[in-house]
Amino acid sequence: MLLSSLLEFYDIFVGSFDLFLEGLWITFKLSIASLLIAFVIGLFIAILKISNIKILQWIADLYIWIVRGTPLVVQIFILFYGLTDIFLIPMFWAGVAGLAFHSGAYIAEIIRGTIQSIDKGQREAGRSLGMTSGMTMRRIILPQAFRRAVPSLGNQFIIGIKDSSLVSFIGMQDLFGVASSMGSNTFNYLPYFITVAIYYLFIVLILTLIVNKIEKKLARSD
């Protein structure tokens, strides 16, 4: 009994490999693109937040408040319909926009926190050598802040990859989208969802190992 269901699962796992590979490729592109954009948004918003200009801080706070205050799936739908209907942007990029919009807020908070954790003597040392405040930020503060942010950023990237599964609700055939369609086509849901869980576990495992390696490397130079 157990053996036969294991064998059945094995057949499904192997038989769906090609389809899931396509989904994996979409998940991969989606995650990389959205996280890169989210990182740029995050850095930008973090700098707005630590600027001493009230209106800029206020814009950053508003953005973070909106992201935190609404479910990701709602953000994805609003951006999807907004971007594809009004601006005629392709579905893939609408999905990227939704995910990047969301992760950007969390990455902003991570980067702001680590920037503020850098001893203020670092800034003063930079300024006392004649460096401009932008140069001091770029050359002295940010490199240290990014090092400190690696564990939290890695964690946020992992969350971002898992969250990318929500784009299947707007019809994208990412990993989770493939699993849902296969399930509903065959009326045999469980094996496909277990299969997709294995794919996610595997991706997260690889990413965790990479982050750990980077952390070790950075720890050595400290």
Added chain:
Amino acid sequence: MSEVREMIRVDKLNKSFGDLHVLKDIDMTVNESDVVVLVGASGSGKSTLLRCLNFLEIKNSGTITIESENVEKETHNLNKIREKVGMVFQHFNLFPHKTVLGNVTEAPIQVKGISRQQAVKEGKELLDKVGLGDKYNVYPSTLSGGQKQRVAIARALAMKPDVMLFDEPTSALDPELVGEVLATMKELALEGMTMVVVTHEMGFAREVGDWVVYMHDGKIVETGIPSDLFDHPQEERTKAFLSSIL
């Protein structure tokens, strides 16, 4: 003695943090190659005065003249002024993500735009001079406090400043490491560097200082050559301070 050149001149300098009036009508002149030692109780405003001199703090009123330029933040590029006024901090503030040599070459390359090759050559010379010729490529975290402070001095010197400010450069050091830093500073003074030094090291003040300035509660109470100020203080406050630290 007609060739005395004024490096820093401070007139009626006032600085407040909110309601706290920290510097009150400070007048001070530092001539070229002078070593001025600032002493005074904790909270008397010594650090704030130094920080005003390189514009890490912006004064509320009064004038600060650096090499005959009346420097105002509205009319001057303060970054350019800071290039000429080096600063050494109590807690070193080395850049932990850069090697010792990287710390020393960063500002010359980024700010002055000199070639990496040239910056490395000069950086190595400075590190050799402060006795760290074997530490070019290590990170600051592997150094002792005394070594860190000598790197910090080399880093400031790499910008070829005309004046060096030291804010309690040996206060964070274990006693056995104080000597090496003071020796480096003395060497610098003998080479003719203009220096303003906040320190509690009275031996250094006597031996190397040209002038001692005693501050109390945001005011300069008394200024004199070390032997006069230490041995024959004129003001009651100075006497009280000196007896409290001996």
